[in-house]
Amino acid sequence: CxxxxxxxxxxxxxxxxxxxxxxxxxxxxxxxxxxxxxxxxxxxxxxxxxxxxxxxxxxxxxxxxxxxxxxxxxxxxxxxxxxxxxxxxxxxxxxxxxxxxxxxxxxxxxxxxxxxxxxxxxxxxxxxxxxxxxxxxxxxxxxxxxxxxxxxxxxxxxxxxxxxxxxxxxxxxxxxxxxxxxxxxxxxxxxxxxxxxxxxxxxxxxxxxxxxxxxxxxxxxxxxxxxxxxxxxxAPCVFEHVYFARPDSFMFGQSVYEVRKGFGKMLAKECPVDADIVIPVPDSGITATIGYSEESKIPFELGIIRNHYVGRTFIEPSQNIRDFGVRVKLNPVRNLIKGKKIVVVDDSIVRGTTSKKIVKLLRDAGAKEIHMRISAPPTSYPCYYGIDTPTKKELISNTHTEDEIRRFIGADTLGYISLEGMKKVLIDNNFCFACFTGQYPINPADLIED
Ligand code: 5GP
Ligand code: SF4
Ligand code: MG
Incomplete structure (x- = not known):
């Protein structure tokens, strides 16, 4: 809120x-x-x-x-x-x-x-x-x-x-x-x-x-x-820096833009790949992609265009509406994609449905190779502190290995920034990282029903 x-x-x-x-x-x-x-x-x-x-x-x-x-x-x-x-x-x-x-x-x-x-x-x-x-x-x-x-x-x-x-x-x-x-x-x-x-x-x-x-x-x-x-x-929420906050905000002692770009650079160092272009999943992946491009020297392109008159898909509380939302919202630039080796950067994989659709969009547009890169570690645990992550069962990283996720989304390779890499970008490590580590700074026992 x-x-x-x-x-x-x-x-x-x-x-x-x-x-x-x-x-x-x-x-x-x-x-x-x-x-x-x-x-x-x-x-x-x-x-x-x-x-x-x-x-x-x-x-x-x-x-x-x-x-x-x-x-x-x-x-x-x-x-x-x-x-x-x-x-x-x-x-x-x-x-x-x-x-x-x-x-x-x-x-x-x-x-x-x-x-x-x-x-x-x-x-x-x-x-x-x-x-x-x-x-x-x-x-x-x-x-x-x-x-x-x-x-x-x-x-x-x-x-x-x-x-x-x-x-x-x-x-x-x-x-x-x-x-x-x-x-x-x-x-x-x-x-x-x-x-x-x-x-x-x-x-x-x-x-x-x-x-x-x-x-x-x-x-x-x-x-x-x-x-x-x-x-x-x-234990401020690291996910504010990853996704939730606007990049033009200053938060928890750092510029959100600089942190997000730093995550992208770190991601390029940790998960390099040979490719023709690097493109963001708009809008949430843009800032990290700039960092990835700068570090890897792979040219940045806007390979997927977003229809700005569709709201943030994740906000819709029903699965049907969300799936529909992804299709309405994003469209590839075909001439840019066709025959290319492409790195795609997004901020997070939650259920995996967004990434799967993105990969399909790019394949259908003729991409030769698709390398998915994520500027946060796998989201394996639910948030109890006010971010709408789904239950454990619906978090694909909780139930699948990295290679199973890669196959599910259909990418040629998949890479995430490491938790250690993420910590190097932040000015201090006094953050909540619970959705990646399962170590909750405030005991959520009263909230967990099973
Ligand atoms: P998925 O399809 O994997 O469930 O969702 C991942 C996508 O949802 C990412 O592109 C991310 O930017 C977007 N997203 C939108 N809202 C949220 C949110 O509140 N939390 C998280 N983790 N991702 C969100
Ligand atoms: Fe943020 Fe912690 Fe919730 Fe993850 S678990 S979204 S880091 S508050
Ligand atoms: Mg997104």
Whole structure:
């Protein structure tokens, strides 16, 4: 998902809208904005894309100098408009709103407990669980104490923005799995999932919210808290660098573009091959392909063209729609492909269906040899922290050997960057690599059913 929050600007809701526009790639299912006029919260939440949901009229009713927003990316295949965010609630401190990116590991346990205590849930979101935890604590604790204590009760991945009591609060889980950046404008502060959103509204990047940090912005300025103490072992999601984030973002201390290109160079070093051209699977493979080409001296070509009016295929929760999507979306440039030895670079193989279709497209277009290169190690384990990877059984690397995968997708050769190679490109190795290694930085036991 994408989150954004603006404090201290008369155009708060309009700025959040622009941020959500820049962050559309992080979720396309639905979007929402809530604005706080000092007393009440007005909101707009609907299914669909940012460009379609917000009209001038709808934005106009979102007055106030504080606003937060959310783009929803489905991680559970379930969709209901009830689950759109921000979640809004009336608490003893007044109207509150919360926008959330991540996945709580112990949400189910907490939820069951709360329901037994008589709490009524009206959505299936982790945000609502957090709201109820906060509401309970507000009986005896002041707002900031209550919120920081909630941060010690929940485990999992979360980056969130919270708005209440004339404050904007940004929080990141102690492992810092999901990103969250802080920016500044002439009038006020802004928090966003990725720095691309800051570029769009001309805010300057101040810093990332640190793992485990809670930043409170109000009329008295900016305060920082670490409710769980200082963090020893952060584990930001390496998949943000591989695939999820926009390459023009700066994240976890590095430029996403440079990291992705570095992965491509490393891939060329580790898995060289003699070929006429190297082409990306658009768009996700482009940046790594530039690196592969630069390192290998094999010319870069755009051998497959993407129809930009088709959404990101992986986002569709049903297998039938996804398969259809790949065919609608990509088409080879025949004259470029015919008779050539081709390296094709993509960022990841998940189910293997995309690669299989790409190889078939290229064979049908007359390619002589097809060498598939992947700028991430085999994705063998599911993600429990908010990226929609399928179950273990559906991950082709979990059930097949590398050579079986090569045969399944129909390539002449197949090569992946190694985990060690990937680590050399990153400034430090304090990352979550669990979808490649199965070593989960936050114990997902509560979530695994079998
Ligand atoms: P596959 O067909 O192997 O299941 O999917 C691999 C393709 O899905 C890659 O081209 C990758 O760019 C794309 N993809 C889209 N969304 C996601 C996502 O959320 N996670 C992963 N791992 N890959 C995704
Ligand atoms: Fe990211 Fe993979 Fe870790 Fe999930 S398991 S947080 S996708 S690195
Ligand atoms: Mg792709």
């Amino acid at each position: 994408a989150i954004a929050g603006v404090y201290g600007n008369h155009e708060a809701a309009n700025l959040v809208y622009l941020c959500l526009y820049a962050l559309q790639h992080r979720g396309q299912q639905g979007t929402g904005i809530a604005a706080y006029d000092g007393e009440h919260i007005n909101s707009e939440k609907r299914e669909g894309l940012v460009a379609d949901v917000y009209t001038k009229k709808r934005l106009k009713k979102l007055h106030g100098k504080i606003a937060i927003g959310h783009n929803r990316y489905p991680t559970d295949g379930v969709f209901s408009t009830r689950n759109l965010q921000p979640i809004i609630a009336e608490l003893p401190i007044g109207d509150c709103a919360l926008a959330y990116n991540g996945n709580l590991i112990n949400a189910f346990k907490i939820r069951r407990q709360l329901i037994q205590d008589g709490v009524i849930f009206s959505t299936g979101t982790d945000s609502e669980t957090i709201m109820h935890l906060l509401a309970k604590r507000l009986k005896n604790e002041d707002f900031i104490t209550a919120l920081s204590n909630v941060m010690t009760q929940i485990t999992g991945s979360y980056s969130m923005v919270f708005m209440a009591d004339n404050k904007l609060i940004a929080m990141r889980d102690p492992h810092g799995v999901r990103p969250l950046a802080m920016g500044m404008m002439k009038d006020g502060y802004v928090f966003v999932s990725e720095t691309v959103a800051l570029d769009l509204i001309d805010a300057h990047f101040v810093r990332e919210v640190e793992p485990g940090e809670m930043v409170v912005v109000d009329a008295s300025g900016v305060k920082s808290y670490f409710p769980n103490g200082k963090v020893e072992n952060p």
